[in-house]
Amino acid sequence: MTRIRFAGFFSLLTLLLAACAPHGHLASASGAPREKPVWAFEQSDVALDPAFRFGRLPNGMRFAIRQNATPKGTALVRMDVAAGSLDEHEDERGLAHFIEHMAFEGSSHVPEGEMIRLLERKGLAFGADTNAQTGFEQTIYKLDLPRADPELLDTALMLMRETAGELQFDPAAVDRERGVILAEKRDRNTWQYRNAEDQAKFLNPEARYPRRFPIGTSAVIAAATADQLKALWRRLYVPSRTTVIVVGDFPPDAVEAAIRAHFADWQPAIAPPQPGAGPVLPGDKGRTEIYIDPALSERVTASRHGRWLGEPDTIAQRQENVLRQIGYGIVNRRLQHVARRPDPPFRGAGFGTSEVFKAGRTTNLVVDTVDR
Numbered sequence: 001m002t003r004i005r006f007a008g009f010f011s012l013l014t015l016l017l018a019a020c021a022p023h024g025h026l027a028s029a030s031g032a033p034r035e036k037p038v039w040a041f042e043q044s045d046v047a048l049d050p051a052f053r054f055g056r057l058p059n060g061m062r063f064a065i066r067q068n069a070t071p072k073g074t075a076l077v078r079m080d081v082a083a084g085s086l087d088e089h090e091d092e093r094g095l096a097h098f099i100e101h102m103a104f105e106g107s108s109h110v111p112e113g114e115m116i117r118l119l120e121r122k123g124l125a126f127g128a129d130t131n132a133q134t135g136f137e138q139t140i141y142k143l144d145l146p147r148a149d150p151e152l153l154d155t156a157l158m159l160m161r162e163t164a165g166e167l168q169f170d171p172a173a174v175d176r177e178r179g180v181i182l183a184e185k186r187d188r189n190t191w192q193y194r195n196a197e198d199q200a201k202f203l204n205p206e207a208r209y210p211r212r213f214p215i216g217t218s219a220v221i222a223a224a225t226a227d228q229l230k231a232l233w234r235r236l237y238v239p240s241r242t243t244v245i246v247v248g249d250f251p252p253d254a255v256e257a258a259i260r261a262h263f264a265d266w267q268p269a270i271a272p273p274q275p276g277a278g279p280v281l282p283g284d285k286g287r288t289e290i291y292i293d294p295a296l297s298e299r300v301t302a303s304r305h306g307r308w309l310g311e312p313d314t315i316a317q318r319q320e321n322v323l324r325q326i327g328y329g330i331v332n333r334r335l336q337h338v339a340r341r342p343d344p345p346f347r348g349a350g351f352g353t354s355e356v357f358k359a360g361r362t363t364n365l366v367v368d369t370v371d372r
Contacts, residue, residue, distance in 0.1 A: 051067065052064060067254045076245075089120065091220060094257065098216075099139070103132060132135055136277065150254065165267075171230050199291070204280050233268075280308070299366060301365070304364075305362055309361070332352070
């Protein structure tokens with residue numbers, strides 16, 4: 001069936017969406033590189049939870065710690081690297097995700113295959129307690145610890161440090177993992193994925209992100225070399241782009257000491273500017289697209305683009321967001337009532353606004369039509 005999309009505005013729809021659009025000063029379009037990241041609370045008047053401890057090592061790496069006893073005796077460790085598919089050059093599409101896979105395939109102090117066995121000996125199940133994900137702007141490594149044990153925390157931080165600066169990229173391991181990633185790409189080739197990719201290209205044809213979906217391209221993945229992966233890893237995995245987070249039933253002083261012990265010797269490096277996702281610009285003229293896929297039911301989507309406002313997280317901004325969500329909720333409740341009538345004009349409908357990274361805002365009216 002079909003998906004019909006409109007970008008731009010016309011008649012009563014213009015008035016409806018304009019009435020619900022957020023107020024505020026317009027920020028510049030974000031085709032420019034993103035600014036150096038800061039802690040969110042540094043630009044906010046929202047009270048900071050004193051139970052959190054934030055810090056930065058001399059090499060630029062950040063850390064966040066929170067002592068938490070619920071669930072009792074457990075902990076989690078995260079390493080968030082501000083590097084994703086938006087950072088890739090055209091001949092690197094998919095390699096940020098490839099690097100994530102290689103984090104489990106051998107490092108200076110943990111031979112290939114030993115990481116999973118080590119974690120299993122410590123009581124972690126690969127997949128359930130250990131995982132990672134690559135997005136457009138970040139790659140996150142995750143370890144959920146079954147007990148708040150200092151030795152287990154030390155192991156978790158050691159493994160994160162190996163990923164940050166000690167990966168090996170053995171050519172044979174790269175070749176083995178290549179097949180896994182290509183199979184994953186085939187599995188992701190669903191109608192939902194194809195629809196999302198096509199919609200992104202239609203709504204934001206000049207933006208970077210529609211051509212940087214994290215799974216990448218088969219051609220780049222098939223041709224990737226160990227040297228190419230290592231070069232990208234060295235370019236992106238630097239202390240100033242990395243944040244380590246530990247939450248669990250540990251004394252904060254002990255956690256901070258462990259973080260410093262593992263990461264203080266990670267040498268700083270100059271990080272290249274992070275490309276923006278945009279430009280996502282308001283369109284001057286309306287555009288229409290019809291997307292056809294046998295798996296889809298018929299849907300009509302009308303979208304209005306606005307510039308990203310770039311407003312800090314403040315109490316006033318949160319209050320405005322609550323009012324905006326109440327307004328959207330009223331409209332959506334009324335649409336639901338119409339859809340539940342006998343012989344309704346549509347099967348369902350929804351209205352709302354979302355951010356397109358830090359590049360723009362999109363307000364959408366989505367209508368699932370009725371077959372006649």
